[in-house]
Amino acid sequence: MNIKGLAHVAIQAKDYSATIRFYMEALGFKRGHHWSLPSFQIKEASMLISPDGRTCLEIFDDEAVIPAQGKKARSEDEVAYGAMLHLAFYVDDADEAFQTAIAHGAKPYVEPGNLALGEPPLPIRNALVHSPNGEVIEFIQDVDFDVESRFSGF
Numbered sequence: 001m002n003i004k005g006l007a008h009v010a011i012q013a014k015d016y017s018a019t020i021r022f023y024m025e026a027l028g029f030k031r032g033h034h035w036s037l038p039s040f041q042i043k044e045a046s047m048l049i050s051p052d053g054r055t056c057l058e059i060f061d062d063e064a065v066i067p068a069q070g071k072k073a074r075s076e077d078e079v080a081y082g083a084m085l086h087l088a089f090y091v092d093d094a095d096e097a098f099q100t101a102i103a104h105g106a107k108p109y110v111e112p113g114n115l116a117l118g119e120p121p122l123p124i125r126n127a128l129v130h131s132p133n134g135e136v137i138e139f140i141q142d143v144d145f146d147v148e149s150r151f152s153g154f
Contacts, residue, residue, distance in 0.1 A: 001100040003089050007140050008047065008056035010085035016044055016061045023048050023057060032056065032145035035118030041065045047145035056145060060085070086128070086136035097139035098127035105132040112139075 013019035023029040029048040044061040091097040095112040106129035126140040
């Protein structure tokens with residue numbers, strides 16, 4: 001497996017707009033891609049890009065029902081605010097990383113696959129596992145979440 005770096009850390013925000021503002025205004029992040037994903041009850045999600053241009057924070061709205069700390073939230077009452085939701089690592093091949101992790105004791109969570117996030121669609125390929133310790137780990141092939149750089153010619 002060839003881990004290339006930390007892709008992003010995901011945070012569920014009790015107040016989505018205030019959280020976005022804090023990271024942008026106080027810490028210098030800029031807003032990259034924005035999307036919704038109804039299959040996980042995500043109404044709003046944004047990728048915030050740090051000043052180094054590579055490190056990102058993924059912010060989810062407060063109603064998203066997504067895995068947190070290795071445990072899937074079954075209802076809004078189980079959502080852990082302020083908790084790390086998952087770790088994501090850039091990899092050359094999400095399928096290979098997924099299989100390698102499974103071979104080393106991880107449990108499959110989301111099989112390798114392709115997603116299209118938002119409009120215009122941003123294609124990604126990823127896979128998720130529960131590590132042997134329980135945290136959710138995402139393997140994501142390189143993707144550019146910076147909307148401005150992708151569409152600067154328009």
